[in-house]
Amino acid sequence: MSQEVPSFAVVGRVNAGKTATLATLLEVDDNEVLRVSATPGETTRVQVLPVVYHDEELVRFLDTPGFQQPVEAMREIQRLAGDGTPGPVHVQRFVAECGARFPDEVRLLEPVMAGAGVLYVVDPCNPLRDAFLAEMEILRWTGRPRLALLNPQGEIPAGQESAWREQLGATFNLVRTFDAHSARYEERRRLLESLLQIDERHGDAIRRVLGKMENEWQERRELAAEAIVDFLEAALLLRVHEPLDEKDEGLPARRERKRAEMTDRYFKKLAGIENECVGRLLKLYRHHLLRIDADPARHTGLDLATEETWRKWGLGRAQLAAAGAIAGGAAGAAFDLGVGIHSLGAGTVIGALGGGLAAFFKGGSLPELKVKFGGIKLAGGDGRNLVVGPPASPNFPWVLLDSMLLRYHGIVGRAHGRRDVEMVEAGAGESRVRAMASEKRAVLQKWFTSCLKGAPDRGLEPEVYGVVVNLLDVC
Template identity: 55%
Template sequence: MSDGVPEFAVVGRVNMGKSAVIATLMEIDDNDVLRVSPTPGETTRAQAHKVVFGRKECVRFIDTPGFSRPVEAMRAIQRIHGEGTPGRDSLRRFVQEEGDDFRDEKSLLEPLLDGAGVMYVVDPGRPLRDDFLAEMEILRWTGRPRLALMNFREDGNAEFEEMWREKLGSAFNLVRTFDAHQAKYEQRLLLMKALLEIEEANRGRLEETIRLIEMEWDERRNEAAEVAREFLAEALELRVRVKIDDKDERMPTRRKQKEDELKVKYFERLKKLERKCFGKLLVIYRHHLLKVESGEEAFQDIDLESEEVWMKWGLSRGQLAMVGAAAGAAGGVAIDAATGFFSHGIFTAIGSVGGGAAAFFKGGMLPDLKVDMRDGVKFSTGETKELVMGPPGSANFPWILLDGVLVRYGRILERAHGRRDVEVLGAADEEGYTKNFPQERRKLLGKWFVDCAKGNRPVGKDVEVKILWALEEAMGEVGK
């Protein structure tokens, strides 16, 4: 503590989840940095982990070995002290004089004797035995600020919670619950704020740390919104092309073969854009074990031929009609795109009513028709003929893409860093978010979607900023 950085030693019995608590709290899912394992005794020495902002260390958490012989250690400390209640001097003599029989106890006591606060991790699913009471007594003798953390394990068993809570309440300044395998950002932030309640001497440093954590989380959401915005724009602007000669044009079977080749190429390109988008999001939120892919075939992209996707994600027919009507001529442009621009702009001239009606009926088509890419095939002008494909004609297509981003963004936020299983970020089956957007947000995004799909993405800074704010606001609502 000589450098003035608040320290908290995470202590407890072997295999209580001490390392997992630190990993989740500090977003470390790399075993090379912080080993988390169900094997008892993985942490064999005290290891410091620093919370740093702008090259300035704000808080330090120390992962310690677990108590291995607490009852015997308690008796040894009492022998050293003699009559009365032992204190820091007796604990220091214990650390200096006792041999290797109490190596783990000595290692976890050293940072506490140097001034660190206590985070005591227990499993409320285990019976409260004498050895746990001995641990509490030793920690009480340190005289340091003490936070007890009931870490609920994966099986969710908390049979002895009330008994634990009663005993912890008499020996610790504060008792809190935490699940190192499920805790989201809000729970992690609450745990940081709990440290304020036990460590008055470092209140200023801790308050500054919490403020920086909140600011950095907002910055990450802003960065994630930028990634989502670029993905949506690139997906809507995506076109694939193939040259076609007169023979292919005149023969339906050959033309269909060309169209099928285009469709495969289109979805391969779309899948690549998705993969890039989610790969960036995983970097932003510091995930190494939640992966976009563990092989080229592993990534589960949005299944645009699945009826379930079109039922759960995107807007309803009525909402599509309202977006089309609100956007006025923009709704008409969406229909021009959907018909491969064969309409020569006639729908644009119809305006608000036509746009709303067309969006309604287009949104109500069966899923296989929505992704029938032949609706988007057209000949390019000029001497060389080619087929051009993309994007799918459905007015719901961009909303499906956006829901795919938001749903999987939610899974990224839900994944606790204390877990050590490898998982591929696939398409989830929960409901989408766009149906619950406020009308003004749908109107803003709807117009932007149409412009991007037509190849006329607005270059004005104000429009792009408004889209970024809308996406950032939507991402802030995910997981709440």
């Protein structure tokens, strides 16, 4: 314990969610660092968890064992007080003399009596029994600053939360709700701000933590935007090339095999680019229990081969037309309003890949100029090459962006106190790019068009980064 570094002991009943609360607050989802388990009494010792920025410890949290015998411990402290009112001196005597009979209660009270503030975690889904009242009394007798946290681990029965709040309000300086399995950045920040209200002596240290936390969060957001822009550029520049053989023209089985092989290679490479981006995001936000779902099977079967994907994500038809017009009507953004809705469906895109290839093999002599058949290009000149990618739909860049924004939303929204393994999926949620302002869509469309042409406009990149950072702000 240090007078310079404020300390807070997280205490409560066994399986009240103490360790999960700390895991979410401090962004730790690694069981090797902070064990979160459904096993009763998993925490058997005090674990020190420092908050360090630039090698300087600013605040310290302590994960403690849970109360095991609160009613009996309360009675023992009352016995030590005799006819007087129990207070800090009697709790200190309990800690010094009763470790053999009450090992868990003594362990959790030791740091409190050494100067730590109290964060008392309860699950308001449980009825307010005598054992909880005994815990509250013991903590009140310590005389230390006390914050009570309601950490619901299920649905709270009607009227039960108000009963908890009324009782806690009588014995604690402050009562707050903090769901360790769903709390996001703002809830974490509010919890730290609450510490200022229970012990103003450490105000400077807590405010420094809040400032550094905010700076770090903004820096992460900018690095996440950089990862997403890098992903979009790599995906839009992606092409798969294959040398042509004259024999392919007259052999249907061979040309079909080549078509399938090239398409498969294209989607595998696209999946690899997505994997790299999601991996960067997971590392930025300190998640070990999230898994990447971007694999070739999902690209050809879910992400790009269902009409629903293209209907839910990306821009609407009118928005595509407007973005293309504002961007100067570039070829990569051209959109024919006369075609049906299925022109945006991935089934049509994949069909265009096959149809374009079939058209080439049924054709005659090779043209000297590049001819685009819905994502398939025939390149002439000194050599003959078939080029696959990207899909011809003008919505393709927007669908890529939407899918990554949804993954980002899932990553930043997952509480570190959870210990279930989950996939980073983009299958849930509605389009986020459709809510953008038209001038921001125009910036992205111009840049998308330059990437699709194989020459990303570097002059637009500062604006592009700014637009993506803004999109991440609202996630």
